[in-house]
Amino acid sequence: MKHALFASLLAAGGLFGAPACQASPNDPQEAARRAVLTGEACPAVGDKVFFFWMEPQSAEPGEMISLQPYWTDMPGGYNSVPAGCIGDLNVVPAEAGSFSRDETGTAFLTISPDVEAGARVRVEGTYRGRHPIGGPIEVFSAEQNPLVGYWRQDDETCPPDSAVKELVFSGGGDLTVTWTPFEVYKDYWAAFDYDPATGAFSFEVEGGNQIPEDMVTEGRARIEGDRLIFEDIFLGTPSQAKGGCRSDFLR
Missing domain, CATH: 2.60.40 (Immunoglobulin-like)
Incomplete structure (x- = not known):
């Protein structure tokens, strides 16, 4: 990347x-x-x-x-x-x-x-x-694409080394996932599709430095205040962690 x-x-x-x-x-x-x-x-x-x-x-x-x-x-x-x-x-x-x-x-x-x-x-x-x-x-329009921006998981609610430190959605329909941010390093990047009206969410990985095998790429997403809540969606378990984190994301 x-x-x-x-x-x-x-x-x-x-x-x-x-x-x-x-x-x-x-x-x-x-x-x-x-x-x-x-x-x-x-x-x-x-x-x-x-x-x-x-x-x-x-x-x-x-x-x-x-x-x-x-x-x-x-x-x-x-x-x-x-x-x-x-x-x-x-x-x-x-x-x-x-x-x-x-x-x-x-x-x-x-x-x-x-x-x-x-x-x-x-x-x-x-x-x-x-x-x-x-x-x-x-x-982009925040009304049509409210996910755009930076999100993260809280270490305290996740197994050790499993929290996503940077989940970034772009106005162009791309996302990146990073567990250990360093300069411009990303673990993987993907195209995403989101319908705010129904909550339907999916993503398709296009490349990366670390791509987990246990991802779930289709489900639902909703925003409550400054919290992003996934249903069924799972971004995967990084190699350095013994278990994955399914906690909500914070802005």
Whole structure:
């Protein structure tokens, strides 16, 4: 998974991508699109892979997203650079969002309220005016997909070493399961399908580093407050545990 994410950054506009189109001089957002820091304020780190996030960001229409830049030269590596050094900002499609900056110079992208759930958006820019940087965004509706976000099981309600520490649902219909989080490591990843009206839930594993043999992939799910409750669904027993955990998940 680490290497797949790293490779996707390269393909999506890392070392070999082209800078986004320059903003028009008459663009009312020109100031927000333009870098506010230059020269020695923007460290030269060489031809690395620059990114805002390593995995697609999930966002709802109208949501504001902070554009904090990072660079890496290895899978899982995060090295921050000053946010004010990011310029030539652009969003694809152009009508999908608008830019602003705060007093620190950090840029923000606000997803247009007219963007439909299920749309894929990409934000692009440059670091120091020549290094391409970008990130994909999956637009979703919390009403249609209330599972999106991070969930976890409580160690105290699970057999030793069996609690899922990260269950992550994306706005694009994917989930990842991790028992021992480290950098971008995931134990396995899957596509999921959920009907909030009936509670019907299923998932299909697409790959992983540790895929348990005792998973139950079809059943029901419901949310009560900040608690996710599975019926019949079981994410599996990790190799380091003697028994699996069937406790509820917490946000």
